[in-house]
Each structure stands twice: as structure tokens, then as C-alpha cells.
Amino acid sequence: MTAFIALLRAVNVGGTGKLPMGELVAMCEALGHGQVKTWIASGNVVFTSDQDAAAVKAGLEAALLAWAGKPIAVMVRTADEMRAVLEASPFADQPGNRTVAIFLDEAPGELDGLRNRVDEEIRPGVREIHVHYPGGMGQSKLVIPAAKAGTARNMNTVAKLVEMAAAIS
Numbered sequence: 001m002t003a004f005i006a007l008l009r010a011v012n013v014g015g016t017g018k019l020p021m022g023e024l025v026a027m028c029e030a031l032g033h034g035q036v037k038t039w040i041a042s043g044n045v046v047f048t049s050d051q052d053a054a055a056v057k058a059g060l061e062a063a064l065l066a067w068a069g070k071p072i073a074v075m076v077r078t079a080d081e082m083r084a085v086l087e088a089s090p091f092a093d094q095p096g097n098r099t100v101a102i103f104l105d106e107a108p109g110e111l112d113g114l115r116n117r118v119d120e121e122i123r124p125g126v127r128e129i130h131v132h133y134p135g136g137m138g139q140s141k142l143v144i145p146a147a148k149a150g151t152a153r154n155m156n157t158v159a160k161l162v163e164m165a166a167a168i169s
Contacts, residue, residue, distance in 0.1 A: 003079035008043025009151040075103040079165035096155035116141035
């Protein structure tokens with residue numbers, strides 16, 4: 001069994017995509033995943049599975065489509081992959097609530113087309129984009145086109161998910 005972390009995109013944010021975390025737990029359990037735990041009501045779920053990451057992603061996205069009637073993207077990482085994201089943060093010396101990883105399905109490639117950048121720092125990762133928002137993400141007007149299909153989590157949340165995944169591994 002592998003410990004996985006799934007991050008749902010655009011769930012319970014800004015009044016859209018309301019998904020009770022109890023429903024998410026039930027979906028994961030119905031898919032055969034074990035030790036299912038959620039973290040805050042924004043689409044973070046940790047669980048074990050004997051499936052590979054692609055099957056986990058496909059299963060969750062199909063269940064969410066059936067539930068919501070529209071696609072909800074899911075980014076999946078193993079516990080080890082998520083720990084590596086945390087450890088590779090180029091902004092580890094900054095407050096965790098001012099640094100994020102934008103999780104993607106694939107490598108970010110070139111970070112072309114950035115708009116409205118002021119003092120934000122941006123670094124590509126393996127399948128994520130690391131961003132430091134000195135003034136806070138909520139105040140920033142930064143647009144990162146490569147992040148459009150991804151989902152962001154601050155480093156405090158990433159650290160908590162790593163801790164939760166370690167507890168079930």
C-alpha cells in the first residue's frame with residue numbers, strides 16, 4: 001500500500017464547488033482507498049491505496065465528475081513526492097503562509113507570459129511551480145499562465161499533508 005495525497009482544484013473556494021469533506025472521504029473509501037483523512041475543507045485528502053497514481057487520479061476524477069456533473073481536476077502525489085516538494089522549496093526561509101507550490105500534472109516548462117509581477121519570486125519545480133508572495137497571495141495580482149490547470153497549496157498545508165501521510169505510511 002502506498003500513501004497518497006490528492007489535491008482537488010477549485011473546491012470550496014470563493015463559494016464554488018461546495019464539496020463536504022465527508023463526501024470526499026466516502027468517495028475515496030468507495031474507490032477502495034484506506035485510512036482516508038481530509039485536511040481543512042479545501043480538497044486535501046490523504047489515504048493509502050494499492051493502485052498506482054494514474055489509477056488513483058482517474059478514479060477520483062471520475063467519481064467527482066459523477067458527483068458534481070462537471071470535471072474537477074485532481075493532482076496526486078505519493079507521500080515521498082510531497083515530502084520532496086516540501087524539501088525542495090527554494091523559499092524555505094520565508095513564512096509558510098507566504099510561499100506556495102502550484103501543483104501540476106506535468107513539468108511546468110518555461111514560465112512564459114507572467115503578468116502583473118511586482119515582488120513575487122517564482123521558481124519551477126519537478127511538477128510544480130514554487131512562488132513566494134512577500135505581500136501575501138491574496139494581495140498579489142500575479143498571473144502565471146502555466147498554473148492555470150494546477151492547484152496551489154501554501155507550505156504550511158504541504159507540511160501538514162506530509163505529516164499526515166507519514167502517519168499512515
